[in-house]
Every structure is written in structure tokens, then in C-alpha cells.
Amino acid sequence: MKYILGPLEKAGAKGVEMASGDGVIRRCHPIFATFVGDYPEQVLVTCVPTGECGSCEVERDQLGDDETFPLRDLARVLAVLDGVDGDPTEYKRACKEVGIKPIYHPFWENLPYTNIFRSITPDVLHQLYQGVIKHLIAWVMACCGEAEIDARCRRLPPNHNIRLFMKGISGLSRVTGREHDQISRFLLGIIIDIRLPNGLSSARLLGAVRGLLDFVYLAQYPMHTDETLGLLNDALQTFHDNKQIFVDLGIRTNFNLPKLHGASHYSAYIQLFGTTDNTNTEYTERLHIDLAKDAFRSTNFKDEVSTNDAMA
Numbered sequence: 001m002k003y004i005l006g007p008l009e010k011a012g013a014k015g016v017e018m019a020s021g022d023g024v025i026r027r028c029h030p031i032f033a034t035f036v037g038d039y040p041e042q043v044l045v046t047c048v049p050t051g052e053c054g055s056c057e058v059e060r061d062q063l064g065d066d067e068t069f070p071l072r073d074l075a076r077v078l079a080v081l082d083g084v085d086g087d088p089t090e091y092k093r094a095c096k097e098v099g100i101k102p103i104y105h106p107f108w109e110n111l112p113y114t115n116i117f118r119s120i121t122p123d124v125l126h127q128l129y130q131g132v133i134k135h136l137i138a139w140v141m142a143c144c145g146e147a148e149i150d151a152r153c154r155r156l157p158p159n160h161n162i163r164l165f166m167k168g169i170s171g172l173s174r175v176t177g178r179e180h181d182q183i184s185r186f187l188l189g190i191i192i193d194i195r196l197p198n199g200l201s202s203a204r205l206l207g208a209v210r211g212l213l214d215f216v217y218l219a220q221y222p223m224h225t226d227e228t229l230g231l232l233n234d235a236l237q238t239f240h241d242n243k244q245i246f247v248d249l250g251i252r253t254n255f256n257l258p259k260l261h262g263a264s265h266y267s268a269y270i271q272l273f274g275t276t277d278n279t280n281t282e283y284t285e286r287l288h289i290d291l292a293k294d295a296f297r298s299t300n301f302k303d304e305v306s307t308n309d310a311m312a
């Protein structure tokens, strides 16, 4: 990464001349502004420990709170990174203090106008469908019972808009983002009159599910206004206001999940970087499947890295 982005050090600070579509030449300052990746990749580039937020200073046991936390302090981190050539024990301690792992010269260290903690972007595929929605479906099944949910899935009438899961959804293994999307379309419908254990009212369950589903759909709007961003925040708040039902039913003891916490940054991210279709990893994932996963599946799975390559 350092090698690839190296030219940005000079270009970002001094500028380069570029021609725009109308032929006018302007001095532009290309900078490293956003990082598109899934959660493990975000953790990797921001050098924070796994389980923490790459953007803000939230503590692990506050990830489930409906609060906002200050952005990580880039100036402090850079000051600590400067001491990398000093005493290793001291360096390790200083890194821990500012909340990062003791990394040797991260690639963004010298990039001009770059704040790696401000460059993290929303990821609808991995963060919402394969993260938040996946958890939500598991919690709903734990609340209502797998057999009941499966039976209700089978009772959905044939139609042109919703995929039917005639074997239910509890037995699915390795559920894809697309399948989570298809389940989201009827999840609220099949639990609307569900009975909960101990005679508890289902109002909070419906509120929590509806809040998260609304959030996922609003987050994917191809255009936003202050009003729609307000609705996005309201939807997340609706989930937080009702999530206690999962604790009362003994399904969760906390909601300290990094991907759920990530949702709290969405409206700020959208204001900074534009709508989420700009940064959804679904598009690059497709190429990754074609070029890496499919290509590997068509081999004999032996010697996938030739000995010469491995040595080089």
C-alpha cells in the first residue's frame, strides 16, 4: 500500500496538473480520502485492536450504546508513531495508550491531508446484511422458536416479489448477503402477531425489528436529504428504544457488536462521502468471486501457489 500510494505524498501536497472534461487544465491535489473494505480490513488499516471501532474512541463495552463518541485523535497517534525507532517496550506502551496496535510505519503515516480514522466508509453488504441483519434473524428465531418461524415461512403465499423458503430459514447454512436481503423482505410480516414466551407483549420485538429493517433500507437510498438522514437516525433509535426485549427474553446480555456500532456512524459517513452505493463492497466482492473464488474452485486445489512463486 505504501508503494502504491507513495506518489500521493508529493501530488497531494504540491498538486498535479489535470485536464477536466472541457479541456481546462487545473492544479489538483489528489489525496487518500476513503478506505472501502469490510470490518477486518478496516481494523487492519486503522491499526486498532479487533473488536473496536476504526473511527471513534468508543470502549468495547459501550459498542451497544446509542451514543456518539469523539473521533480518534490522529495528531496523538502520529506523535506516537514517530517514536517507532526508540525503545520497543516504550513504543508498545505508548501505542496502547492511544488505542492502536504497535505497527511499524503504517502506509498512511506520511500521506498529506489524510485522516485514516475519517476515511472509514459504510459497507452495506458486510456490515448490514452479513452483520446486523444476520444477528437480527438469529435473535428473532431464538425469541419465537425455529419451528414456528419455519412454519410461517412456508405459509407465505406464492408471489412474484418475495422468494419463498419452503424448507424454512433455520436450516440454511452459509447464508449469502442476497438471501439475508430476501429474508428481510418478509421478516417483519411473519412475526407481526407472534406469541412470545412468558406472555410478554410483542410490541418491543416488532419495534426493534422494524427499526433495524427501516435503517437498512434507508441506508441504501440513492439520494439523501437532511430529512431522510433524520429518518435514518430515528430508525436506529427505534431499535435502541426497543432492544431490551432481547435481554428480557434471555437471548442477549449486551449489544456490544462492532457492526451494530458502525451503524451509528452512517449518517455522518453519508454526509462526508455520499450515499452508500459509492462504498458498498458488494460490487468489488463480485469481482473477487469471479477472479479469486471461482478461479480457485476450478483448480484441482493442489499446489495453488507454485513453489517458485512462494520462494519469490
Ligand SMILES: [Zn+2]
Pocket (backbone or CB within 6 Å): 053, 054, 055, 056, 057, 058, 069, 261, 262, 265
Ligand atoms: Zn465508532
